[in-house]
Every structure is written in C-alpha cells, then in structure tokens.
Amino acid sequence: MKELYRDEAVVLRTYRLRESDRIVVLLTRDNGKVRAVARGVRKTNSKFGGRLEPMSHISVQLRRGRDLDIVNQAESVSRLAPMLSSLDRTSQGMAAIEAAEQLALEREPTPRLFDSTVGVLRTIAERPSPMNVPAFYWKLLAAEGLSPVLDECVRCAESGPETELVAFDIGEGGALCRNCRSGVSVSPAALELLRAVLGGRLNEALATPESPVTHEVGLLATRAMEHHLERRLKAIALFERH
Numbered sequence: 294m295k296e297l298y299r300d301e302a303v304v305l306r307t308y309r310l311r312e313s314d315r316i317v318v319l320l321t322r323d324n325g326k327v328r329a330v331a332r333g334v335r336k337t338n339s340k341f342g343g344r345l346e347p348m349s350h351i352s353v354q355l356r357r358g359r360d361l362d363i364v365n366q367a368e369s370v371s372r373l374a375p376m377l378s379s380l381d382r383t384s385q386g387m388a389a390i391e392a393a394e395q396l397a398l399e400r401e402p403t404p405r406l407f408d409s410t411v412g413v414l415r416t417i418a419e420r421p422s423p424m425n426v427p428a429f430y431w432k433l434l435a436a437e438g439l440s441p442v443l444d445e446c447v448r449c450a451e452s453g454p455e456t457e458l459v460a461f462d463i464g465e466g467g468a469l470c471r472n473c474r475s476g477v478s479v480s481p482a483a484l485e486l487l488r489a490v491l492g493g494r495l496n497e498a499l500a501t502p503e504s505p506v507t508h509e510v511g512l513l514a515t516r517a518m519e520h521h522l523e524r525r526l527k528a529i530a531l532f533e534r535h
C-alpha cells in the first residue's frame with residue numbers, strides 16, 4: 294500500500310493530531326472526501342507553509358494509507374488571501390465548505406461538487422454578494438434532485454395569475470397557495486429571486502443588493518440544506534449572525 298496519487302483539492306478542515314502534525318480533510322476532484330495526515334505542518338519551517346488551511350485550493354500528492362493517507366506535497370492553485378480580508382467572506386466560505394463536506398462521500402469521485410465548491414469560493418473572494426452562499430446551496434440541492442416547486446402550489450397544483458403563493462414548506466418541497474399554506478410565509482420577491490437562481494438567471498440573482506429579500510432566500514436556503522442533511526450546520530449559525 295505505497296501508492297502515490299495526485300489530485301486537486303479544497304481543504305475542508307484540519308485538526309491537530311500530534312505535537313506538530315495535523316489531519317486534513319480534503320474535498321478532492323477525483324477521490325471524493327479524503328482524510329490525510331500532514332506531518333510537521335505545525336512547525337514554523339513546514340514544507341507546506343500555510344497551504345493546508347481551510348478553503349485553500351491546492352494541487353496535492355498523497356500516499357494511500359489504510360485509514361489515513363499521507364500528504365506528500367501540496368501546491369497552491371489559488372490563494373486564500375482575498376478571502377481572509379473580511380470576516381464576512383470568511384464566514385461565507387466556511388458555510389460553503391461545511392455543506393460541501395456534508396455532501397461529499399469518502400473516496401467517491403465528486404467532480405461536480407468539487408467544481409461548484411471551487412467556483413463558489415472564487416466568487417466569494419472576487420465578487421461579494423449576499424446571494425453567493427444561498428445560490429450555492431440551492432444549486433447543490435437542485436443537483437441532488439431537490440429543486441423546489443416555485444410556479445404553482447406544491448400541494449394542490451393551482452397556478453395562474455390569480456393564485457397567490459404565500460408560503461414555503463421545505464418538507465413539502467416548495468411554495469403553497471393561501472388555502473394550503475404551511476411552513477413559513479414567503480414574499481413574492483423572494484420567490485422571484487429563487488426563480489432567478491434556479492432558472493438560469495444566476496448573474497442577475499448575484500447582483501441583487503443585500504435586503505430583507507436576500508436574507509429571506511438565505512434563510513430558506515439554510516433551512517432547506519439542513520433539512521436535506523438532517524443536521525444543524527455550525528458554520529451557518531455563525532454566518533447568520535452577521
């Protein structure tokens with residue numbers, strides 16, 4: 294079992310193993326979620342420098358192990374610096390990688406999840422928007438076959454100009470009319486923003502300035518992701534406090 298392999302990865306999290314070593318959890322493109330030991334990473338003269346910090350996008354060489362792989366080499370693909378320039382961006386990045394970590398499977402190739410995660414981290418760094426993380430979540434859920442119903446009542450299928458969709462029920466899978474209402478109330482503007490995210494108008498959605506509507510869609514995205522993952526995401530609690 295001395296097999297070396299190379300992959301591209303995003304560092305999801307790290308934790309201390311021994312005095313100077315860390316375990317790094319990686320989202321790789323071709324090997325799914327990988328746990329690996331980085332030896333000597335906590336020494337000041339470590340060959341890894343700061344490249345194994347969470348949210349780093351790296352090219353990595355690993356040696357396969359029985360439980361944990363070993364990080365042999367790690368080179369930076371894109372730098373983390375712009376991300377760390379603001380607490381808000383860092384929290385958004387953490388919220389993005391936390392969902393990616395929950396969705397990724399150990400040693401199962403996940404190129405689409407990997408590309409989306411790299412994409413959202415880049416967007417967070419380069420183009421701040423309150424919609425970056427909500428749009429990422431809704432796109433991930435849609436990719437899992439969980440697109441919400443937005444143009445008719447998810448329960449009675451009523452649609453048309455007279456139908457007012459006034460509520461959103463994550464368990465039901467979409468918007469509801471006044472007669473069927475359950476879940477939380479939803480504004481017409483929030484439904485329109487969701488249609489933009491999921492209907493091929495992502496740039497328009499990302500250009501939406503921060504408002505109660507972006508907050509509404511953000512909360513719905515968090516709740517829908519939590520519902521899907523059936524667990525509370527810690528980083529998001531942090532993200533929502535801002």
Ligand SMILES: [Zn+2]
Pocket residue numbers: 446447448449450451469470471472473474
């Ligand atoms: Zn209805």
